Amino acid sequence: xxxxxxxxxxxxxxxxxxxxxxxxxxxxxxxxxxxxxxxxxxxxxxxxxxxxxxxxxxxxxxxxxxxxxxxxxxxxxxxxxxxxxxxxxxxxxxxxxxxxxxxxxxxxxxxxxxxxxxxxxxxxxxxxxxxxxxxxxxxxxxxxxxxxxxxxxxxxxxxxxxxxxxxx
Ligand SMILES: *[C@@H]1O[C@H](CO)[C@@H](O)[C@H](O)[C@H]1NC(C)=O
Ligand SMILES: *[C@@H]1O[C@H](CO)[C@@H](O)[C@H](O)[C@H]1NC(C)=O
Ligand SMILES: *[C@@H]1O[C@H](CO)[C@@H](O)[C@H](O)[C@H]1NC(C)=O
Ligand SMILES: *[C@@H]1O[C@H](CO)[C@@H](O)[C@H](O)[C@H]1NC(C)=O
Numbered sequence: 599x600x601x602x603x604x605x606x607x608x609x610x611x612x613x614x615x616x617x618x619x620x621x622x623x624x625x626x627x628x629x630x631x632x633x634x635x636x637x638x639x640x641x642x643x644x645x646x647x648x649x650x651x652x653x654x655x656x657x658x659x660x661x662x663x664x665x666x667x668x669x670x671x672x673x674x675x676x677x678x679x680x681x682x683x684x685x686x687x688x689x690x691x692x693x694x695x696x697x698x699x700x701x702x703x704x705x706x707x708x709x710x711x712x713x714x715x716x717x718x719x720x721x722x723x724x725x726x727x728x729x730x731x732x733x734x735x736x737x738x739x740x741x742x743x744x745x746x747x748x749x750x751x752x753x754x755x756x757x758x759x760x761x762x763x764x765x766x
Contacts, residue, residue, distance in 0.1 A: 620763055620764055621761045621762065621763050621764070622761065622762045622764050623759070623760070623761050624736075624759075624760050624761075624762070625757065625758070625759055626756070626757070626758040626760070627755075627756065627757055627758075628665050628666065628667060628676060628677075628756050629665070629666050629667070629668055629669045629673065629745070629753055629754065629755055629756065630663055630664070630665060630679060630742065630752075630753065630754040630755075630756055631663060631664040631665075631666055631671070631751065631752075631753050632661065632663045632664075632751060632752040632753075633750065633751050634749070634750055634751060634752065635750060636750070640661060640662050640663045640664065641659050641660070641661045641663070641683075642659065642660050642661075643657055643658070643659045644658055644659065644660055645657060645658035653685055653690075653692075654685060655685050655686075655687070655688050656685060657684070657685040658682060658683070658684045658685075659682070659683045659684075660681070660682055660683075661679060661680065661681060661682075661683060661696075662678055662679070662680050663678065663679040663680075664677075664678060664679075665677035665678065665679060665698065665700075665756075669745050669746065669753050669755070674702070675701070675702070676700060676701065676702040676703065676705075677698060677699050677700040677701050677702065677705075678698075678699045678701065679696050679697070679698055679699070680696070680697050680699060681694065681695045681696035681697055682694070682695045682696075683695075683716070690717070690718075691715055691716065691717050692715070692716040692717070692718070693714075693715060693716070694712075694713065694714060694715075694716050694724065695713050696711070696712045696713070697709050697710070697711055697712075698710040698711075698712060698758075704732070705731070705732055705733075707731050708729065708730060708731030708732040708733045709729060709730045709731065709733065710726055710728075710729045710733050710736060710758065710760070711726070711727050711728045711729060712724050712725070712726050712727070712740050712758075713725060713727050718744075718747075719744060719747065720744075721741055721742065721743050721744075722740075722741070722742040722754070723739060723740070723741055723742075724739065724740050724742075725737075725738075725739055725740075726738040726739060726740055726758060726760050729760070729762075733760065733762070734762070735762050735763055736760040736761070736762050737760065737761060737762075738758065738759045738760035738761055739758075739759055740756060740757070740758040740759075741756070741757045741758075742754040742755070742756050743755045
């Protein structure tokens with residue numbers, strides 16, 4: 599019995615180490631830029647049940663934000679973030695459904711699906727739930743740290759860590 603459980607234990611260990619050997623890890627670093635108002639606004643509130651000018655419970659917003667290499671407005675555009683944000687928390691928390699669409703370099707045409715809870719003003723951690731193109735079968739997490747938070751724009755620094763099983 600003891601030797602059987604030892605065999606099972608070492609088989610699991612072997613499987614785990616094989617899996618690690620076949621997972622590719624990628625770290626992406628970029629900046630997220632959101633323009634809150636004006637002709638080039640990248641957010642639009644489409645449902646606003648309380649007709650309030652500030653974000654309140656029940657609001658739904660669509661976004662087409664920019665991904666840039668750096669925090670400056672002039673920094674190279676590398677992609678867009680397209681999706682929905684819903685104010686689902688009476689505590690001010692949001693639910694986000696975002697596609698990160700890369701438009702430059704080797705990831706041009708590839709996308710990452712990032713989904714999860716957002717509380718503005720603090721580091722936001724969200725799961726990466728999938729991807730397309732070079733990011734097929736991706737899973738992982740993203741961390742977003744606020745860099746600029748003004749009345750007209752938001753800039754977040756992103757670190758995204760993804761793993762892809764490249765061989766079963
Ligand atoms: C909006 O974007 C256009 C095109 O990039 C630019 O020419 C214009 O100056 C921008 N307007 C504002 C208010 O930023
Ligand atoms: C919503 O608020 C604006 C002013 O902020 C007002 O002009 C408009 O009539 C309001 N709409 C409704 C449906 O209450
Ligand atoms: C962007 O570029 C313009 C012209 O090259 C320059 O005047 C401006 O200061 C730059 N802005 C930033 C934020 O780097
Ligand atoms: C990205 O891919 C699209 C579609 O294949 C292509 O039209 C575009 O020129 C590419 N952009 C860059 C910056 O490589």
